[in-house]
Amino acid sequence: MxxxxxxxxxxxxxxxxxxxxxxxxxxxxxxxxxxxxxxxxxxxxxxxxxxxxxxxxxxxxxxxxxxxxxxxxxxxxxxxxxxxxxxxxxxxxxxxxxxxxxxxxxxxxxxxxxxxxxxxxxxDMDESYYQRILRNQLNNDKISKKDGYLFIEIDGLAKDVLTDAIDNGHMPHLKRLLESTHKLLSWQTDLSSQTSASQAGILHGNNENIVAFRWVEKENDNRIISSNSLADAGKIEKRISNKKGLLSDHGASRSNLFSGDAEDYLLTYSKLKNFYSKSWYYLYSTPYFIARLLLLFAFDMLMEVTSRIRQLITNKKPRMHRGLKYFIARAGANVVMREASTYSLIGDIYSGKYNVIYSTYMGYDEIAHHSGIRDFDSFYALKQIDKQFKHILYAIDHSNRKYNIVILSDHGQSQGPTFKQKYDKTLDDLVQENIPETMKIHSILHSNDDHLLETIKLKSYMKYNKQRITKKIDNTKDNIAGRIDNTKDSIANRLDNSVENITERVDSSRQQLSNIKIKARNKLPIDEFKNKKVLIKGNEPIMDKLNKINDEYSLDVDLNNDEVITKNEAQSIVLASGNLGLIYFTDWGGRMTYEQIEDAFPNLITTLANHPGIGFVLVKSALYGSIVLSDDNVYYLDDNKLVGEDFLKVYGKNIIKQLKRTDKFKHVPDILVNSTYDVENDEVYAFEELIGSHGGAGGSQQQPFILCPRDWSDPGEIFGAQKVYKFFKENINRK
Structure with missing residues (x-):
């Protein structure tokens, strides 16, 4: 008393x-x-x-x-x-x-x-007048007594960084959960270790054909699909959803990329066109919510100023240039989205209306990208997220409905200097050096892609591509006659090594090899060369080798090209997703084969595979199937055969499975590259200008975590985001 x-x-x-x-x-x-x-x-x-x-x-x-x-x-x-x-x-x-x-x-x-x-x-926010009013308004005896489930994602937090944060006292409320009611599990992402692939798998149980954060769809007029484009996010969800998502049973989505088939959503990218929801009331039930946001926003911008000064004084390496726009991007992710998520979750918990709720805190991921995964600022962001758990756990304790809380991450991050910082050139610079100078490259190698809409950034390319497509359609009739006339001249000059004549060669490798298999009376010569794995070795162009086979064995197969792609018409798109790079040649209608690429751009694949900053290159050979290259080493995916040193082992035991699965996706690039992973220094080299990165293989970016109740079943090894979905669904249905 x-x-x-x-x-x-x-x-x-x-x-x-x-x-x-x-x-x-x-x-x-x-x-x-x-x-x-x-x-x-x-x-x-x-x-x-x-x-x-x-x-x-x-x-x-x-x-x-x-x-x-x-x-x-x-x-x-x-x-x-x-x-x-x-x-x-x-x-x-x-x-x-x-x-x-x-x-x-x-x-x-x-x-x-x-x-x-x-x-x-x-x-105390939890005991403020307006929170009491909200609690009394929403909390009533009519609330379901069935257990609810609350999934909270900390975007980009690797398990090892989480462990460091707990051990160093940055996340006391999460530590109490771990010591009392919860257990810590790890899981491994797919090859594409980024939000759209992971959330598609976790929330919808399907991340098929999401090869990276953005990709090119050749059959769709070479359209670049970006996961956080306002238009594309909704299209992606329609492709992956079967209406049985994690949140399909009277669920709510808060601050996510995809909705998980929820019936109510707030600040969910794929549903932003439907901006209004009555759940906004949870935020604006206090008259000073926006005033609080403005103050915290300003303070976070001040933190960014001190961060830049601190890193400059201490000469921290690696570090990166952060422009004025980043002040807004950082505070938006670390303050606005964080506070909006917390207030909406508290309202959801008190109302007891939704059976399953999923929300994302993205502040750590944003800051770790630019400051480093273990920087003071990154741990500061985790401290602020941990404070949100205090308010959420308080709401659960004072709600009339029991909610089981699960905390997880969708991927981790790996640190290292950017590819440009390390080698003084970007991935598209490397590509440009090995294709004709007049061949245009469109590249997207910028940052902030997880958290900022990208529609404006793609407008210039979309406008250019539309003009290019229109021009090609208008000129089709004239070009056909010219291409037929040029075919014989191109064949006669096959051995001319000049770049100009190489780019005027005929595109035919897929049909050539198909003809070899169909028309050859004796298939033994082809099988012999396939088994020896010799065509990829040496400096002689592979198309010249195929021609020699044709002549030597009198196979009577037409190896001539059926279409001429001139150097003025051919184009390339280079995209980056962390340390995963995607290279597309958009004048070839489908995925180019290794043989086609070698024929058109003889030095490109060799240069990429031999570069010290590139760990491996994945291409599709018409003769050998999918192959992975690094220096003079080759892994034949279809045959599970390694020739040379095992260059893939540093990427983990599941790397072959990851590559095989990605290789089957519909929009795999003509050339897929992954940066080197320096095991000794635990570093990758992002093709984007980010010192903390994710999107490919190497390091802790593929090692996120799950903090779940101790009485949940033991899942064993969790490999891939779709397995996370199954694990969650099984335990929800079990009760």
Missing amino acids: LNIVRRNLGRLFKLSIFLFLEVLLFFIINNYFSLITITDFKTTFMIIVFLSILNAILWPTISYISLRFIVFTLGFGTFLIDGLLLWLMSSYLGGFQISGWSLFLVPLIIGLINSLLSILLSV
């Missing part, structure tokens, strides 16, 4: 200090800027007190009625509503006048003061 009295007296004292400081600060600011005409300090006190009382009484109802207006003004409508309340007060109270811009600015300043004092005086 005595403790309760002391606690209540302490709250009353803190409230008195809070109110006095709020009035004093507003009085000083108003006198300095002359926002409204106030006669004295007493009037200022009355304004603050009466506005607080009106908000306490009316705000829950006002915000619910005007929710659509608040949402579509991005929350800033809350200040206009409070401005209207102040205008009404001025008519009855007297002593002050308010009009014009002050109707917006005065509530904004009062909100900022209120939020600042709440942070400085450590006002």
